[in-house]
Amino acid sequence: MFVVNLITSFDLQLEQFGVDVATIQEPVTKRIFRAWVEDWEKTELTKCDPVIEARFLEKYKNLQFKFVDTGEIYTVASGNAEFHRKRGGRGWHLICETNGGLREEDVEAFTIALANELIGSWPQEDGVEIIREDVDGSAAESNEESEESESDNE
Secondary structure, three states: HHHHHHHHHHHHHHHHHOOOOOHHHHHOOOOEEEEOOHHHHHHOOOOOOOHHHHHHHHHOOOOEEOOOOOOEHHHHEEEEEEEEEEEEOOEEEEEEEEEHHOOOHEEEEEHHHHHHHEEEEEEEOOEEEEEEEEEOOOOOOOOHHHHHHHHHOO
């Protein structure tokens, strides 16, 4: 209880000097996820190259989504993606795990396009900001920004 009172007291002291305490208490954005297949991805999607795999993993690793067909929540694996060579599904696929990926049936590969759609519609951990693409191809504001602008209008 003492710690809570100490923090509240400190916040009140900062407010006396014009500091917006709510702003400094918000989680810091550590990562921005663009929830669309970016131009660089379109050109690299069908190239089997470990450097390209690393770029895909850097963008998608550890993000989560709910797969509506099964209701399971998946996490994108941080260390491996798959390149499929078959016609119709050729290109990079993300390895995603549910239940910690302990059993073979807990691991599934998802296309980059589907993963973008699902990740973009699922809340991520603090520090991950989701940016969605507008219909015209420009970046739209994130959920947090749109919620703030709606509350400002009221």
